[in-house]
Amino acid sequence: MTDDILLFSYGTLQYPEVQKASFGRLLEGFDDEILGFRREMVEITDPDVLAKSGERFHPIVIPSANIGDAVVGKVFKITKDELAAADAYEVSDYKRVEAKLRSGAKAWVYVKA
DSSP states (O other): OOOOOEEESGGGSSHHHHHHHHHHSOEEEEEEETEEEEEEEOOOOOOHHHHOOOOEEEEEEEEEHHHEEEEEEEEEOOOHHHHHHHHHHHTTTTTEEEEETSSSSSSEEEEEO
């Protein structure tokens, strides 16, 4: 496994059942925050995502006008194949971008499309 792909999750990708269904394993991560974003909720209608997460409403982050805003989450070290699996899990409401975290690390994160 490569350790140079970092994925920041503030939502359902932290759930053990979603990790097992999407990656075939549980991910190990550390706490961090994405800066300059705030959290909202989005309704999910994709049956596969609903089955994996068990939740109809998922968090989504959007850029904030308040630079002091931050969203707490976890950073996971993943492989290229696992990043593709995460892309497949996320619905079209999300897009993947690289963002700087409070720790100084840069990680992929799914934000509002």
